[in-house]
Amino acid sequence: MRVGVLGTGMVGRAIGTRFAELRNEVTIGTRNVEALLARTEPDAMGNEPFAAWKEQHPEIALGMFAEAAAAGELVVNATNGAGSLDALHAAGEQNLNGKVLIDIANPLDASRGMLPSLFVSNTDSLGEQIQRAFPAVMVVKALNTMNAFVMADPSTVAGGQHTVFVSGNDDQAKAKVTEILRSFGWRDVLDLGDITTARGPEMYLPLWIRMWGALGTGTFNISVVR
Amino acid sequence: MRVGVLGTGMVGRAIGTRFAELRNEVTIGTRNVEALLARTEPDAMGNEPFAAWKEQHPEIALGMFAEAAAAGELVVNATNGAGSLDALHAAGEQNLNGKVLIDIANPLDASRGMLPSLFVSNTDSLGEQIQRAFPAVMVVKALNTMNAFVMADPSTVAGGQHTVFVSGNDDQAKAKVTEILRSFGWRDVLDLGDITTARGPEMYLPLWIRMWGALGTGTFNISVVR
Numbered sequence: 001m002r003v004g005v006l007g008t009g010m011v012g013r014a015i016g017t018r019f020a021e022l023r024n025e026v027t028i029g030t031r032n033v034e035a036l037l038a039r040t041e042p043d044a045m046g047n048e049p050f051a052a053w054k055e056q057h058p059e060i061a062l063g064m065f066a067e068a069a070a071a072g073e074l075v076v077n078a079t080n081g082a083g084s085l086d087a088l089h090a091a092g093e094q095n096l097n098g099k100v101l102i103d104i105a106n107p108l109d110a111s112r113g114m115l116p117s118l119f120v121s122n123t124d125s126l127g128e129q130i131q132r133a134f135p136a137v138m139v140v141k142a143l144n145t146m147n148a149f150v151m152a153d154p155s156t157v158a159g160g161q162h163t164v165f166v167s168g169n170d171d172q173a174k175a176k177v178t179e180i181l182r183s184f185g186w187r188d189v190l191d192l193g194d195i196t197t198a199r200g201p202e203m204y205l206p207l208w209i210r211m212w213g214a215l216g217t218g219t220f221n222i223s224v225v226r
Numbered sequence: 227m228r229v230g231v232l233g234t235g236m237v238g239r240a241i242g243t244r245f246a247e248l249r250n251e252v253t254i255g256t257r258n259v260e261a262l263l264a265r266t267e268p269d270a271m272g273n274e275p276f277a278a279w280k281e282q283h284p285e286i287a288l289g290m291f292a293e294a295a296a297a298g299e300l301v302v303n304a305t306n307g308a309g310s311l312d313a314l315h316a317a318g319e320q321n322l323n324g325k326v327l328i329d330i331a332n333p334l335d336a337s338r339g340m341l342p343s344l345f346v347s348n349t350d351s352l353g354e355q356i357q358r359a360f361p362a363v364m365v366v367k368a369l370n371t372m373n374a375f376v377m378a379d380p381s382t383v384a385g386g387q388h389t390v391f392v393s394g395n396d397d398q399a400k401a402k403v404t405e406i407l408r409s410f411g412w413r414d415v416l417d418l419g420d421i422t423t424a425r426g427p428e429m430y431l432p433l434w435i436r437m438w439g440a441l442g443t444g445t446f447n448i449s450v451v452r
Contacts, residue, residue: 115422117348122432123338158451167436192436196341200433206348207426210393210418211450220452225384226441 004029004072006065006087008036008050009043011104012078013057014148020059022183027061029068031090036062069095074102074176081105081126082119085133097136100173102180103127103198104143104151106205115209118202127167127198138173141198142166142181145208147218154185154221162223163188167197190224230255230298232291232313234262234276235269237330238304239283240374246285248409253287255294257316262288295321300328300402307331307352308345311359323362326399328406329353329424330369330377332431341435344428353393353424364399367424368392368407371434373444380411380447388449389414393423416450 002025005016012028020026030036030050037051047053054062061071069075069091079087084105088096107126109119120126127141143151143164154160164186168174178189192200212218228251231242238254246252256262256276263277273279280288287297295301295317305313310331314322333352335345346352353367369377369390380386390412394400404415418426438444 112349121347121429122343162451163448165433190437190440192440197436197439200436203347203429203432206429207391210423210426211416213423214416214418215450215452217452220450222389222448223451224437224441224446225388225449226443226446 001025002071002073003027004068004070004075004091005078006068006076006091007078007080009078009080010045010047010148011151012076013047013053014152015076015078015104015143016060017057018152018184020057025061025071026059027063027068027071029063029065029091031065031087033062033064065091066095072099074100074180077101077103077105077130079105081107082109084126085129088130088134093134093136096134100138100140100170100176101130101134102143102177103130103139103141106144107202108205115206118205121199121203123199125196125198125202127195127202131169131195138168138170139195140166140168140170140173140177141195141201142177145201145204146221150219150221152184154187157219157221158223160185160187162221163190165190165192165201167192167195167201169194188223227251228297228299229253230294230296230301231304232294232302232317233304233306235304235306236271236273236374237377238302239273239279240378241302241304241330241369242286243283244378244410246283251287251297252285253289253294253297255289255291255317257291257313259288259290291317292321298325300326300406303327303329303331303356305331307333308335310352311355314356314360319360319362322360326364326366326396326402327356327360328369328403329356329365329367332370333428334431341432344431347425347429349425351422351424351428353421353428357395357421364394364396365421366392366394366396366399366403367421367427368403371427371430372447376445376447378410380413383445383447384449386411386413388447389416391416391418391427393418393421393427395420414449
């Protein structure tokens with residue numbers, strides 16, 4: 001399958017690598033290829049410069065947001081939540097319409113201090129905002145509830161016995177995403193319902209952040225036991 | 227131990243019963259004893275009238291909020307989140323100061339439709355509001371992340387192998403609450419940090435509600451696997 005991954009941070013790199021390992025053709029997209037490749041310092045999160053990472057991943061193509069979206073039969077939103085709508089508009093409706101979009105972004109508002117809060121919550125969600133802005137795209141919220149390494153390879157925690165959520169309006173799109181998640185190693189995929197249910201996993205993030213602080217590691221996840 | 231439980235709904239009843247089973251002296255408190263006992267219809271949640279429940283629980287004393295708070299060495303806030311500050315003011319600072327208060331309430335705002343949202347979130351929490359209003363009370367947020375029956379007896383789900391959170395400013399108070407939780411059967415008690423971390427477990431509620439919908443049962447919980 002051809003996959004377009006929007007976003008070149010930790011999540012985009014981890015997901016792009018995983019799709020490529022699983023023999024998909026991956027194009028990773030960014031706002032400005034030249035500016036991205038010109039950076040020589042680690043980013044704010046301490047990730048190595050993209051150019052250095054890219055050298056180790058010749059199997060992954062690089063392009064503008066619109067090129068990555070056009071290249072993908074399926075597209076992944078791995079951009080920063082605050083910039084997701086802009087990135088998707090740059091990717092272009094014509095390159096997204098009719099496709100499944102896996103939305104991994106979280107609506108984190110880092111402007112309000114060290115412990116980010118959400119810029120949308122309670123009565124709306126980023127997943128819904130994206131679905132409303134792109135009504136002909138099949139948005140499936142998934143993978144936003146764990147760190148990038150656990151997303152891409154759940155077996156790194158407790159042999160993979162823990163849970164990932166999917167929310168979306170289109171059952172076929174959710175079935176497709178569930179199949180992809182299973183290929184990543186996810187065994188417990190819980191379908192929460194339509195895209196409005198994305199409010200749940202997005203509002204879980206503030207708990208995830210406190211658990212991260214309490215546990216001193218991001219290598220954990222929740223298992224829904226029932 | 228003498229325990230005062232504020233709130234006569236499903237949570238107050240389940241927690242009160244559990245404390246009594248474990249040989250504590252329990253007083254359950256309400257705003258208006260006469261009005262409560264006069265009700266003959268099930269409440270909005272379908273619970274049997276309190277008077278009928280009370281007849282089966284002669285071991286549990288009943289009183290006004292202030293009487294229950296005064297009677298307890300430890301007090302539990304099992305009131306509706308929207309009414310918690312009022313209930314605690316009715317219980318009286320003089321009856322609460324210097325005591326540990328286990329805050330189980332959730333800041334659910336049912337006025338905004340079928341799927342309640344939170345009336346406080348992101349940059350504040352109900353736990354913090356209570357701690358600020360009662361600075362001499364040792365507030366510990368706990369047990370607000372599962373249904374009343376799972377709270378009281380975690381062994382009803384997966385033999386008890388799942389997680390409960392505690393948040394609070396006072397380490398001795400959290401140690402006391404942890405001991406109580408262990409007596410209930412909780413094996414994985416995760417200390418998230420000070421009372422500001424209550425934002426995490428409170429904001430988890432919207433996810434809990436969607437999982438309840440998807441699973442068709444409230445008899446579940448999350449286990450933090452790491």
